[in-house]
Amino acid sequence: MVPGSLVLIGGEPGIGKSTLLLQVLAAVADSRKPVAYISGEESVSQVKLRAERLDVSGEGLFIFSETNVAAVLQYLQELLPKLVVIDSIQTMYLEDLAGSPGSLGQVRECTLRLMEWAKQNDVPVFMSGHVTKDGSIAGPGALEHIVDVVLYLEGEPFSAYRMLRGMKNRFGSTNEVGIFEMGQKGLTAVENPSLVFLSQCRDAAVGSVVVPTIEGSRPLLVEIQALTTPAGLGPPRRIANGIDFNRLLLISAVLTKRARLKLSNQDIIVNVTGGLRISEPAIDLGIASAIASSFWDSEPLPRLAVFGEVGLNGELRAVPQMERRVAEVVRLGFRSCLMPRMSSRPPLDNAGVQLIEAGSVAEALRLGLTERAKRE
Ligand code: TYD
Ligand code: MG
Numbered sequence: 001m002v003p004g005s006l007v008l009i010g011g012e013p014g015i016g017k018s019t020l021l022l023q024v025l026a027a028v029a030d031s032r033k034p035v036a037y038i039s040g041e042e043s044v045s046q047v048k049l050r051a052e053r054l055d056v057s058g059e060g061l062f063i064f065s066e067t068n069v070a071a072v073l074q075y076l077q078e079l080l081p082k083l084v085v086i087d088s089i090q091t092m093y094l095e096d097l098a099g100s101p102g103s104l105g106q107v108r109e110c111t112l113r114l115m116e117w118a119k120q121n122d123v124p125v126f127m128s129g130h131v132t133k134d135g136s137i138a139g140p141g142a143l144e145h146i147v148d149v150v151l152y153l154e155g156e157p158f159s160a161y162r163m164l165r166g167m168k169n170r171f172g173s174t175n176e177v178g179i180f181e182m183g184q185k186g187l188t189a190v191e192n193p194s195l196v197f198l199s200q201c202r203d204a205a206v207g208s209v210v211v212p213t214i215e216g217s218r219p220l221l222v223e224i225q226a227l228t229t230p231a232g233l234g235p236p237r238r239i240a241n242g243i244d245f246n247r248l249l250l251i252s253a254v255l256t257k258r259a260r261l262k263l264s265n266q267d268i269i270v271n272v273t274g275g276l277r278i279s280e281p282a283i284d285l286g287i288a289s290a291i292a293s294s295f296w297d298s299e300p301l302p303r304l305a306v307f308g309e310v311g312l313n314g315e316l317r318a319v320p321q322m323e324r325r326v327a328e329v330v331r332l333g334f335r336s337c338l339m340p341r342m343s344s345r346p347p348l349d350n351a352g353v354q355l356i357e358a359g360s361v362a363e364a365l366r367l368g369l370t371e372r373a374k375r376e
Helices: 017-028 044-053 069-079 104-121 193-197 245-258 281-296 322-331 361-368 371-375
Strands: 006-011 035-039 061-065 084-087 125-130 149-154 161-169 177-183 186-189 208-215 218-230 238-241 266-272 304-306 336-340 354-358
Touching: 006 017, 006 104, 017 035, 017 044, 017 084, 017 125, 017 186, 035 044, 035 069, 044 061, 061 069, 069 104, 104 125, 177 193, 193 218, 208 281, 208 322, 218 281, 218 322, 238 245, 245 266, 245 281, 245 361, 266 281, 281 304, 281 336, 281 361, 304 361, 322 336, 336 361, 354 361
Parallel strands: 006 125, 006 149, 035 061, 035 084, 084 125, 208 304, 238 266, 304 336, 336 354
Antiparallel strands: 149 161, 161 177, 177 186, 208 218, 218 266
16 A cells, blocks of 8 residues: 555445455554544444444544545544545535536546545545446546556455456556455455365366466466357357357357357357456367367366467467466366467476367367267
8 A cells, every 4th residue: 555545446336345445444453543434325333333243343443424525634634544445435525516426526526635635644545436337437537547546346246256456556567356255254365266266066067167367467267167059049149257258259150160160050158157257368268168068068178277369260379377377277286288289388387287289279179078079
């Protein structure tokens, strides 16, 4: 936390922003240097109840329920806390400004005032911001270029896992993710994310493929599942949960054209387990293998992990950070790893894991799926 910085934490309502910020405050607070939680959404007693549920000690933690920024700044000036949370920026307003709280003008001006206070007093200020359906915080980019750091808290509502992602950071890399689990006592850090995102059953299953992906700077094993079923009347449907829809269309087209899978009359559903969303192309081959596995009703090799980018010609392309992907596959006790073949590649420390290299999607499917596939 950089002194004087203004940090925006965005996320959908109910995702856990207030919970996370309260926990952060409590972790930083001590009796000599207070911290301040300014709540525009909940009363002091509501925040206190939440704090008690989180087992947060009240020592040095000052809660203030207020939406008038002038009053907030006056209070901060008296308390001089070492860390401030504003929950949320959309509830704050300035009297001398037209527009209701949450309007673009109000949100911008309130942010600027808080920014000014943070810089003058050299105190880090965190603000939460609700994200609208289209993913913007109070109007696209309205705040993102004012504040120093933008973080997003994400996760599927039905899953307990939450990811905190860097979007903008004036002081460091945005290439970091925090992975948390929401439980009885609020958010806790997930120590071994790979174990979490693999489904309970680790035996080979039709339509299910494990992929080492890189989230931020850490490798993570995730499971991609696919299901193909004959389409009824009308155009076949494609459903993508956790992956980019256009990527699914592209990979389906490549499978049809380059690996001779007749997918044109098939509905295809692809799912990333654990509610994760992955956008890197390194998962392409995993998606392709899962679809082929389901279509051919053919299991992947036992304890296999798969990665590689798929090109339009059906060729497999190298992906960044192969060493770290393979290391994670080794660490979690997999038996083999299917990956792109390269003319030159760094030596990989694959202790105990068989590396299976393929030049094309078709070759990869031949090598990575069990016998039944080859009869097709
Ligand atoms: P909250 O932090 O209020 O979300 P936001 O501020 O982003 O709107 O989180 C609300 C959700 O988190 C709510 O559905 C209940 C759940 N929750 C837990 O599961 N465990 C907890 O200890 C707490 C405090 C909340
Ligand atoms: Mg909240």
